[in-house]
Amino acid sequence: MQSSVQAQQENIVLDTVDNADGLEQLVVVCVGLDAPIQRHLEDLQTRSRLYRGLTRAQLLAIVVNEKVLGGWLEFLGMVTFSESSDEALAEKESVQSIQKAAAKVHQEALQTQTVEESHAETHDAGAEGDDNDFLDEFLDKPMPVWDTSGNTMSQPTALLFNPFSSADEVPIAMFSMRWNERNKGTERLFRDVAELLRGRCIRILAVDAQAPDFGAVTLRYLHVLKAKRGVMLAVCTADYGEMTTDPFSTNIQLTYALDHHIEILPLKVEEIYPPQPPSGPDHPVDKHRLGELLIWTAMPPDKFYLDCCLKTKDQIADEIEAALRDRKAEARNIFPRLRGSGLYCLI
Incomplete structure (x- = not known):
């Protein structure tokens, strides 16, 4: 006192x-x-x-x-x-x-x-x-509440943190991608896309391929997708889905998604689509072309995909967000009219 x-x-x-x-x-x-x-x-x-x-x-x-x-x-x-x-x-x-x-x-x-x-x-x-x-x-004394309608401060265009956007509006999603030397440019692009989506309060999972616990994190993220009924965002480079000795390869991730009924949203990033993972008699692991069979099972000709070719990170983030929100609407039995929207393509 x-x-x-x-x-x-x-x-x-x-x-x-x-x-x-x-x-x-x-x-x-x-x-x-x-x-x-x-x-x-x-x-x-x-x-x-x-x-x-x-x-x-x-x-x-x-x-x-x-x-x-x-x-x-x-x-x-x-x-x-x-x-x-x-x-x-x-x-x-x-x-x-x-x-x-x-x-x-x-x-x-x-x-x-x-x-x-x-x-x-x-x-x-x-x-x-x-x-x-x-x-x-x-x-x-009356507590003044300032009227901000005349505020001339420019509004932010892209927020890294936005509490006004509810994370529950869209499902959680995970990027599944071949993290290798061939795809370095694509990897950088989609890591930037992931940051943009997180800034919009969209829950995005992306594994750091250089992390020592890469395998454990991948497995945990897959379990999260299963538990939360999330969406796997398959970044479809030409070699996506190749069978390798890696126990957490995109082939294993795709198989896990199919086995556990996890929704897969393919993202076309190259002219070759669907992916054509290396395989055949001379392949060190996949001599019976099981990788190709997996791709055709997960991405049949009538499956929607998102065309990301020649688009900026902002455009890709916008279209992924729209697709995830449409998926939430579809879960409420409101089927989005995606044909002709420019977001998806059919093959």
């Missing part, structure tokens, strides 16, 4: 988030806590700072930050608000109700303060009165 002299003063405490752990104040201003999303451990630190800063406040948290491109708070550039809307009025009433409840708890804490914590009973009464006067003034 502050002394009466301290209670009569308005103080601003400037400190780091780390030093504020475990402490709370009525009003907290969080300054400069945002940072670009890097898909790395630094992201956890940034999110932790934001969370810990915001939760230090009992009544009001204010966030002050420059516009960080690709940051966690960039989505706020999309927010518009008007005090005249019904939702705004309801939100304002809710906030005031919460403020009053918090103030009541604070006042009860002041009233239960023991005489031993202060030098004199009258001294305590004066301090309590000062705090109560502050709370009354705080609650009586």
Whole structure:
């Protein structure tokens, strides 16, 4: 409890988030806590700072930050608000109700303060009165909700984090691809596509072929697709589906998808389609052309596919997102009219 002299003063405490752990104040201003999303451990630190800063406040948290491109708070550039809307009025009433409840708890804490914590009973009464006067003034003052309809700040065009987009709207998906020297350019392209889709809150799985636990991660992702009724995005290079000695090859992934009724969405990335995996008498593993048979089973002539040839990463991400959302609609027995849409092709 502050002394009466301290209670009569308005103080601003400037400190780091780390030093504020475990402490709370009525009003907290969080300054400069945002940072670009890097898909790395630094992201956890940034999110932790934001969370810990915001939760230090009992009544009001204010966030002050420059516009960080690709940051966690960039989505706020999309927010518009008007005090005249019904939702705004309801939100304002809710906030005031919460403020009053918090103030009541604070006042009860002041009233239960023991005489031993202060030098004199009258001294305590004066301090309590000062705090109560502050709370009354705080609650009586109307809380302004700024109308942002005239905000001239340019809205972001592509967000790495967008809480307004629900991940439940589209199924989880996994990229299945030959990660080899022949397909390096295609690999880079689709890793960029994966990042774009994740920025739209679409759950995309893509294995890092250089990771030491490549096999374990692949197996876990396949189990996730099965459990979540996800979609396998088959990046159909010409050698996709080739039988190799790798226990987690695209041939094994495709077989797993067929055995467990996982939906397969082929992505055409070369002129050769369907894929023609190497096989034949001279092949070290597939001498009986089982890879070709697997491709024709998984990708028959009447199966839809997404044509990604000669398209940018943004165009591919747009079409994959649309296809996944159409798949969600189809699950609700609303069959999308895809023929002639430009998204899919028939062979």
